[in-house]
Amino acid sequence: MNKYCLIGYPIEHSLSPKMHNKWFHRYGIHAHYKLEEVRPRELETKIRYLTKNYSGFNVTYPLKKEITPYLDWISREAKDLKSVNTVTVEEGKLLGYNTDVFGIKQVIGKIQNDHCYILGNGNMAKTVIHSINSRDITVVCRDIDKAKRDLEKDHINYITYHEFKEHQISHKLIINTLPLTLDIGEILLGKYENTLLDCNYKVRNNYNIRVYLDGLEILIHQGAEAFRIWTGKTPVVDGILD
Structure with missing residues (x-):
């Protein structure tokens, strides 16, 4: 049996095992997917174990950048x-x-x-900017100079969280790339007439905003692409987490 897993911390909330195991069953693949909690300080010692015991694995916060020195090959986009x-x-x-x-x-x-408007300037923010490169983008961050260094993008706008709270906007798209552990409620005060796409999922939506979209669909589609890389099969995504 081939084994796959998700590494990161915290990951107990993850729906990845449910999703991938349903796909394995649906396509008659003798494989299993589980969670492997790994903190950044444990990564170096875990690499040999993962290489020996798994056919593949997903990586989530806070290890997406930290994993790169241990890899033998990285796709151009990931690089x-x-x-x-x-x-x-x-x-x-x-x-x-x-x-x-x-x-x-x-x-x-x-x-x-x-x-x-993109909340945050970490790895996920960089990925979002790469994905929507043709749009007019404003990054909302704590430290503008640091954000410019982190994101390495000069063609976008930058404002602080304080400036964003004072900024009057309506009918715009706000994308939250901040970790699940950070509460963005105060940042969104007065932003009702907008759409929020939260890259997190299983979030209790208590934000006063007109349209709220959580990151569940992002999870499903990125998971489907990972499944294709591992198995060569493009899975049907409809109803996979029902």
């Missing part, structure tokens, strides 16, 4: 983003990919909006 979320093990070699871009494009393409 450009310095972010890997999917690894396949082939003959003892670790091959890294970024399927987040695929997942984000599938969702963003359905939202009609000419300008978006």
